[in-house]
Amino acid sequence: MTALQELKAELRTIHDLHSAAAVLEWDQSTYMPARGAEARGRQIALLGKLAHERRTSPRMADLLSQLSGLSDDESVDGALYRRAHRLWERATQVPAELVAEAKAHAAETYVAWTQARAENNFAAIRPFLEKNVELSRRWAGCFPDANHVLDPFVDAMDPGMTAASIRTLFSELRDELVPLVEAILEKPAPDRSCLEQFFPKDQQLAFGRQVVTGLGYDFARGRQDLTAHPFMIRFAANDIRITTRVNENDLEPALLGTVHEAGHAMYEQQIDPAFDGTPLGEGTSMGVHESQSRLWENLVARSRPFWLCYFPELRARFPDQFRDVTVDEFYRAINRVGRSLIRVESDEVTYNLHVMLRFELEAQMLEGTLPVADLPDAWNARIQNDLGVTPASDAEGCMQDVHWFASTVGGTFQGYTLGNLMAAQFYQAAEKALPTLSAEISRGNTAPLRQWLAEHVHQHGARYLPDELMVRATGRPLEIAPFLAHLRAKYGDLYGLTP
Amino acid sequence: MTALQELKAELRTIHDLHSAAAVLEWDQSTYMPARGAEARGRQIALLGKLAHERRTSPRMADLLSQLSGLSDDESVDGALYRRAHRLWERATQVPAELVAEAKAHAAETYVAWTQARAENNFAAIRPFLEKNVELSRRWAGCFPDANHVLDPFVDAMDPGMTAASIRTLFSELRDELVPLVEAILEKPAPDRSCLEQFFPKDQQLAFGRQVVTGLGYDFARGRQDLTAHPFMIRFAANDIRITTRVNENDLEPALLGTVHEAGHAMYEQQIDPAFDGTPLGEGTSMGVHESQSRLWENLVARSRPFWLCYFPELRARFPDQFRDVTVDEFYRAINRVGRSLIRVESDEVTYNLHVMLRFELEAQMLEGTLPVADLPDAWNARIQNDLGVTPASDAEGCMQDVHWFASTVGGTFQGYTLGNLMAAQFYQAAEKALPTLSAEISRGNTAPLRQWLAEHVHQHGARYLPDELMVRATGRPLEIAPFLAHLRAKYGDLYGLTP
Numbered sequence: 001m002t003a004l005q006e007l008k009a010e011l012r013t014i015h016d017l018h019s020a021a022a023v024l025e026w027d028q029s030t031y032m033p034a035r036g037a038e039a040r041g042r043q044i045a046l047l048g049k050l051a052h053e054r055r056t057s058p059r060m061a062d063l064l065s066q067l068s069g070l071s072d073d074e075s076v077d078g079a080l081y082r083r084a085h086r087l088w089e090r091a092t093q094v095p096a097e098l099v100a101e102a103k104a105h106a107a108e109t110y111v112a113w114t115q116a117r118a119e120n121n122f123a124a125i126r127p128f129l130e131k132n133v134e135l136s137r138r139w140a141g142c143f144p145d146a147n148h149v150l151d152p153f154v155d156a157m158d159p160g161m162t163a164a165s166i167r168t169l170f171s172e173l174r175d176e177l178v179p180l181v182e183a184i185l186e187k188p189a190p191d192r193s194c195l196e197q198f199f200p201k202d203q204q205l206a207f208g209r210q211v212v213t214g215l216g217y218d219f220a221r222g223r224q225d226l227t228a229h230p231f232m233i234r235f236a237a238n239d240i241r242i243t244t245r246v247n248e249n250d251l252e253p254a255l256l257g258t259v260h261e262a263g264h265a266m267y268e269q270q271i272d273p274a275f276d277g278t279p280l281g282e283g284t285s286m287g288v289h290e291s292q293s294r295l296w297e298n299l300v301a302r303s304r305p306f307w308l309c310y311f312p313e314l315r316a317r318f319p320d321q322f323r324d325v326t327v328d329e330f331y332r333a334i335n336r337v338g339r340s341l342i343r344v345e346s347d348e349v350t351y352n353l354h355v356m357l358r359f360e361l362e363a364q365m366l367e368g369t370l371p372v373a374d375l376p377d378a379w380n381a382r383i384q385n386d387l388g389v390t391p392a393s394d395a396e397g398c399m400q401d402v403h404w405f406a407s408t409v410g411g412t413f414q415g416y417t418l419g420n421l422m423a424a425q426f427y428q429a430a431e432k433a434l435p436t437l438s439a440e441i442s443r444g445n446t447a448p449l450r451q452w453l454a455e456h457v458h459q460h461g462a463r464y465l466p467d468e469l470m471v472r473a474t475g476r477p478l479e480i481a482p483f484l485a486h487l488r489a490k491y492g493d494l495y496g497l498t499p
Numbered sequence: 500m501t502a503l504q505e506l507k508a509e510l511r512t513i514h515d516l517h518s519a520a521a522v523l524e525w526d527q528s529t530y531m532p533a534r535g536a537e538a539r540g541r542q543i544a545l546l547g548k549l550a551h552e553r554r555t556s557p558r559m560a561d562l563l564s565q566l567s568g569l570s571d572d573e574s575v576d577g578a579l580y581r582r583a584h585r586l587w588e589r590a591t592q593v594p595a596e597l598v599a600e601a602k603a604h605a606a607e608t609y610v611a612w613t614q615a616r617a618e619n620n621f622a623a624i625r626p627f628l629e630k631n632v633e634l635s636r637r638w639a640g641c642f643p644d645a646n647h648v649l650d651p652f653v654d655a656m657d658p659g660m661t662a663a664s665i666r667t668l669f670s671e672l673r674d675e676l677v678p679l680v681e682a683i684l685e686k687p688a689p690d691r692s693c694l695e696q697f698f699p700k701d702q703q704l705a706f707g708r709q710v711v712t713g714l715g716y717d718f719a720r721g722r723q724d725l726t727a728h729p730f731m732i733r734f735a736a737n738d739i740r741i742t743t744r745v746n747e748n749d750l751e752p753a754l755l756g757t758v759h760e761a762g763h764a765m766y767e768q769q770i771d772p773a774f775d776g777t778p779l780g781e782g783t784s785m786g787v788h789e790s791q792s793r794l795w796e797n798l799v800a801r802s803r804p805f806w807l808c809y810f811p812e813l814r815a816r817f818p819d820q821f822r823d824v825t826v827d828e829f830y831r832a833i834n835r836v837g838r839s840l841i842r843v844e845s846d847e848v849t850y851n852l853h854v855m856l857r858f859e860l861e862a863q864m865l866e867g868t869l870p871v872a873d874l875p876d877a878w879n880a881r882i883q884n885d886l887g888v889t890p891a892s893d894a895e896g897c898m899q900d901v902h903w904f905a906s907t908v909g910g911t912f913q914g915y916t917l918g919n920l921m922a923a924q925f926y927q928a929a930e931k932a933l934p935t936l937s938a939e940i941s942r943g944n945t946a947p948l949r950q951w952l953a954e955h956v957h958q959h960g961a962r963y964l965p966d967e968l969m970v971r972a973t974g975r976p977l978e979i980a981p982f983l984a985h986l987r988a989k990y991g992d993l994y995g996l997t998p
Contacts, residue, residue: 016542024522035720036738039775043515050549221534239535
């Protein structure tokens with residue numbers, strides 16, 4: 001066996017250990033009896049530990065060193081080497097003791113957070129978050145080349161980005177978004193009562209299944225189950241699953257959630273099968289992954305062409321609920337912009353303000369410029385400024401998201417907005433290449449879009465870093481203009497804004 | 500850490516690797532999209548390999564050697580040492596190359612068997628079975644202390660038993676069973692048409708769930724799903740699952756199959772929780788495990804007291820199907836004895852003739868006294884002699900069961916009949932200790948039986964070998980008398996036989 005073959009075999013073993021752990025996690029979220037949790041946690045941790053041991057073994061270091069000639073190679077093997085090296089470096093850079101301490105603290109924090117949030121008691125969670133910030137700073141300290149304390153976390157999720165580059169991008173975006181939101185919210189809100197009727201669970205699931213089958217999610221290589229929090233999970237190229245949850249009194253969350261997860265899954269389903277079992281056989285970053293879920297959710301499934309095709313199907317399935325609703329009324333309802341306090345319930349326009357707020361506050365906490373004790377005030381001031389609302393409680397303010405209370409602080413939010421920006425830029429490029437795209441979608445034909453994405457984004461898996469992928473697919477680096485153009489065109493029309 | 504603590508930690512890691520593989524296998528049989536099979540097989544094999552490496556590591560040998568003082572210790576730790584040593588010995592005794600060759604051949608044989616059986620072509624599978632017999636003989640040759648070529652396989656499944664001891668037992672049993680079956684089959688067969696109606700799947704599942712909940716299977720620490728072949732599977736003390744399949748045109752298979760698997764599961768659910776994650780935290784042998792499934796299936800769920808309680812429930816759920824059926828007609832129907840050619844479709848009385856036939860023929864094949872080419876004739880002669888029927892084809896003769904075509908030959912059948920014998924002996928002891936047992940069951944109260952089993956059988960897990968467990972629980976070594984007494988009393992009454 002050559003060193004390269006041996007590296008690939010070793011990477012495949014690591015991949016298979018992670019995939020096995022993923023099956024255990026999927027079952028934990030779907031079918032496991034609650035009392036199985038303790039042993040399951042131990043078994044998942046064991047598989048993670050075995051994978052980490054192999055990732056950081058002397059043999060792995062030796063193989064990578066023998067293969068360092070590949071580091072600038074433009075071939076697939078070169079890309080494989082670079083990603084394997086990157087994963088090895090990240091795994092070896094943080095001492096095992098710190099990893100263990102941070103994990104143990106995160107587990108305690110999570111338990112404390114569920115209670116503190118239920119009791120709206122920020123004081124109770126504050127010392128946990130303070131220690132988590134301190135642990136995160138020590139973690140970042142293991143990366144001495146980083147320019148900013150947030151950079152190692154950002155780089156882990158969205159390679160190529162830095163705290164500085166994101167701040168610049170987000171600052172420009174916010175300057176445009178805040179006045180746009182203001183202009184929209186001055187107008188009368190569309191009526192969304194047609195979505196807030198009783199829709200039986202099985203019928204919602206059947207319609208969601210019909211929609212994502214139509215969009216191109218391949219159930220022969222996947223399936224959908226119910227979970228408390230929806231997700232997409234990959235076990236192998238031919239086993240990529242999604243989950244959802246259903247609110248019987250609101251049609252929107254399960255439907256668009258299903259499309260969202262199917263968007264993630266279609267990305268994974270269209271990766272070059274030759275990459276399966278290697279570090280190239282997955283999405284290249286959180287931002288690019290989120291771009292694929294948001295593209296299908298927002299640019300397709302919230303579009304008028306899409307509903308021209310699917311509204312008759314929806315009405316056939318729910319004739320009583322939609323007897324007196326027109327497709328345009330429905331289209332307006334499903335695109336209502338509002339002053340939500342809660343990120344996960346917010347709309348396509350305001351969502352990014354929620355994300356940017358979190359990114360900025362976590363940056364300041366890690367820098368030490370925002371003491372954890374001042375977090376609630378800083379949160380409330382910012383959301384009042386951006387959206388004109390103030391949370392009545394910290395439970396619906398700075399304690400609402402699990403992210404800061406279940407892992408190290410930092411790097412887990414920016415990808416949501418990067419994804420929205422990328423989605424618009426990819427979609428603009430696809431529209432340019434496919435002049436009849438809208439017309440095809442209104443006839444229920446998404447194959448051209450899927451094929452464009454397969455060719456320019458999906459098949460490459462993690463071969464290219466996000467920047468390079470973006471330039472290859474759209475001819476330009478990441479920009480905010482396509483996203484703003486999309487919002488201005490769509491919501492200008494929907495809300496009758498003066499251009 | 501002491502050597503004993505280190506041994507326990509190492510055994511727990513091995514247990515957790517096997518449990519993780521079990522979750523992957525469960526998903527493979529329940530929910531996995533078919534196309535996920537290739538990667539899944541690789542991932543299950545990886546976990547098995549890692550467990551085997553740890554089981555046979557120099558460190559394990561060293562720990563066991565340090566702890567050899569425990570080998571005669573009567574404590575739980577002594578039992579743990581003995582079982583760990585036994586598992587280590589079995590794992591180290593067969594060379595890895597032979598294990599790999601046998602596995603590879605078994606996989607090829609399985610594929611060839613599915614086709615040969617479908618085409619009723621024994622000639623096509625014959626060379627595969629011949630090689631499998633040869634591999635099995637080589638495998639047995641790795642155990643030079645064995646008196647008979649079948650002994651290593653029997654010992655792996657039913658420790659303490661040998662080919663000789665089973666032949667003696669089975670010979671006595673057959674001498675009694677053959678005339679009993681003849682006497683029964685001379686009488687008119689009960690009418691089972693009430694079972695052969697249309698019973699919708701969901702209703703069958705709901706009734707099965709109601710029954711096994713009533714019997715004591717704890718769904719808070721388990722669940723039931725659908726599979727092509729039903730099984731019980733343990734992931735941890737608090738996650739022990741069962742599966743079933745449903746024939747909508749026959750009530751019996753899913754109902755009694757569910758009780759059967761729940762019987763296996765209740766054994767596992769009542770093992771001392773302190774044994775979880777150790778080699779003592781599982782059933783002690785195939786025979787004892789089967790005794791628990793058969794006890795609930797045959798001695799409880801085919802009994803008249805049980806149906807006195809559950810027939811009204813059944814009729815309430817299926818009023819049209821059972822409007823004109825009495826509980827005694829139903830009891831007779833569900834206990835019909837017949838000349839089945841197929842083991843898995845046979846009744847409580849003839850089942851053991853099917854098992855003994857297989858045990859004897861596999862013994863002769865391994866001894867070399869029965870050439871594989873003569874297997875069909877030997878099979879047909881024996882079943883004609885024992886049951887008065889001859890298969891019209893080898894597909895419903897010697898090719899019907901997967902066992903010889905999916906693993907080494909030997910040791911996998913005797914446990915079914917050992918289980919039937921043990922079940923009757925355990926039940927007889929329970930009846931003696933609980934004089935109102937039948938009356939309680941007819942009131943739907945199985946708690947006393949469950950508690951008796953927990954105390955005398957279940958809690959001990961694999962602490963005692965089957966022989967010792969039997970003597971502790973019933974005061975006697977394994978005997979055929981209780982089983983024959985049960986059959987004679989029950990079927991004498993049902994069929995009006997002269998005593």
